Amino acid sequence: MTASLFTPYKLNDTLTLANKILMAPLTRCMADDDLVPTQKMVDYYARRAAAGLIISEATIIRPDAQGYPNTPGLFTPAQIDGWRKVTDAVHKSDGKIFSQLWHTGRVAHPHFFDGDYVLSSSAQAVEGTVPRMRELVYQTPKAATLDDIKQLVVDYAQAAANAIDAGFDGVEIHAANGYLIDQFLHHDNNRREDEYGQTPENMSRFALDVVDAVVARIGADRTAIRVSPGAYFNMAADPRDRAVFDYLLPELAKRNLAFLHGGIFDDSMQFDYLGGNISTYLRSVYTGTLVGVGSYTAETGSAAIADNKFDLLAIGRPFIANPDYVAKVRQGEAVVEYNDAMLAELI
Numbered sequence: 434m435t436a437s438l439f440t441p442y443k444l445n446d447t448l449t450l451a452n453k454i455l456m457a458p459l460t461r462c463m464a465d466d467d468l469v470p471t472q473k474m475v476d477y478y479a480r481r482a483a484a485g486l487i488i489s490e491a492t493i494i495r496p497d498a499q500g501y502p503n504t505p506g507l508f509t510p511a512q513i514d515g516w517r518k519v520t521d522a523v524h525k526s527d528g529k530i531f532s533q534l535w536h537t538g539r540v541a542h543p544h545f546f547d548g549d550y551v552l553s554s555s556a557q558a559v560e561g562t563v564p565r566m567r568e569l570v571y572q573t574p575k576a577a578t579l580d581d582i583k584q585l586v587v588d589y590a591q592a593a594a595n596a597i598d599a600g601f602d603g604v605e606i607h608a609a610n611g612y613l614i615d616q617f618l619h620h621d622n623n624r625r626e627d628e629y630g631q632t633p634e635n636m637s638r639f640a641l642d643v644v645d646a647v648v649a650r651i652g653a654d655r656t657a658i659r660v661s662p663g664a665y666f667n668m669a670a671d672p673r674d675r676a677v678f679d680y681l682l683p684e685l686a687k688r689n690l691a692f693l694h695g696g697i698f699d700d701s702m703q704f705d706y707l708g709g710n711i712s713t714y715l716r717s718v719y720t721g722t723l724v725g726v727g728s729y730t731a732e733t734g735s736a737a738i739a740d741n742k743f744d745l746l747a748i749g750r751p752f753i754a755n756p757d758y759v760a761k762v763r764q765g766e767a768v769v770e771y772n773d774a775m776l777a778e779l780i
C-alpha cells in the first residue's frame with residue numbers, strides 16, 4: 434500500500450530524492466547555549482538519514498529571530514561548523530538535508546538576545562507567553578522600517594549562503610506558522626500602509642524579496658518555502674488573506690523553487706475562505722512540486738499521493754517516535770505512537 438513512497442523523485446536537475454518521505458522540520462530546543470548543534474543532534478539526524486529529505490528544525494538567521502530556548506542558529510562560525518557535522522553525518526548515510534531558515538518576528542523575545550524590542554510587520558502583539566517560560570510575555574513589536582526590511586532580506590540570504598557553507602543540500606524558507614514572513618501575509622498582523630501592506634501584491638512583497646535574495650545567492654534548485662495560507666497558530670484568520678495567497682503562490686511558482694510545503698498540524702482541518710483544506714487549496718493555485726503534511730500516516734499519505742493531492746509526504750511526530758520510520762514503513766512493521774513526553778530526549 435505504501436510502495437509508491439519508495440520510488441525516487443526528481444526535484445530538479447540538481448536534486449533527486451531517494452524516496453518520497455520527508456522528515457518535517459521539528460524544533461527540539463537542544464542546541465547548546467551558543468545555539469550550536471550538539472553531538473546528540475548529529476546522531477539524531479544521522480539516524481533519520483533514510484528519509485528522502487530531512488528538513489532541519491527551524492534555525493534562526495540572527496539573534497533577534499529567537500523565540501524559544503536553545504534553538505540552533507546559522508549566523509556564527511561555530512554554528513556553521515556544528516551544522517557541518519550534522520550534514521556530514523547525514524551524507525555519509527546517503528541522506529539529504531535542507532536547513533529551515535527562521536525568524537520568529539513578534540513571537541521572539543528580547544530575553545533571548547538581550548535586546549530592547551522585537552520586530553514584525555506592524556506593532557500588533559500576539560497574546561501569550563513563551564512556551565515553558567511563562568514569565569516571558571510576548572511584547573508589542575516594533576513595526577519594521579524599510580531599512581529594517583532591507584537588512585532582514587540581506588540576513589536571510591546570508592543565512593542561506595551559510596547553510597550551503599555548512600553542507601546543507603538546500604534551504605526551506607520558513608514563511609509559515611505565524612512567524613515573521615507569515616506576519617506580512619495575514620491581515621491580522623499586517624496593518625502597514627506602505628508598499629509592504631494593504632494589497633495582496635504589497636503583503637507578498639517581503640516573502641518574495643526574501644525568496645529572490647536567497648535564490649540569487651544559492652539558486653532556485655536549492656530553495657524551498659513553507660507557507661500557512663490558513664492561519665492556525667500565532668495568528669487569527671481573516672477571509673481577505675485568501676487574495677494574498679492567490680497572488681503569492683503563482684508568483685512563487687514562477688520562481689521554479691525546489692518545492693512548496695504546507696505548514697499545518699492536521700491537513701483535514703477545513704478553512705472556509707480557502708474552500709477546503711490546505712493541500713487542496715495549495716494544489717489548486719500552485720503548479721510546482723507540493724509537499725503534503727499534517728497528521729498523515731504512510732498509508733493515508735501514500736493514498737493522497739496516488740490521488741495526485743500532492744507529490745511528496747512530510748512526516749513529523751512519527752519521526753520523533755521512530756528514528757527508523759522509513760525502514761519500518763518499507764518493511765510493513767508497526768510504528769511506535771508519538772506522545773509529548775518524547776520531546777524530553779533526543780533519540
Ligand code: FNR
Nearest residue numbers: 457458459460490491697698727728729748749750
Ligand atoms: C513542529 N512543527 C514545526 N514546523 C516548522 O515549520 N518548523 C519547526 O521547527 C517545527 N517544529 C515542530 C516541533 C514539534 C515538537 C512539532 C510536533 C511540530 C510542525 C511540523 O513540521 C509538522 O507540520 C506537524 O508536526 C504536522 O505533521 P505530523 O507531525 O502530523 O506528521
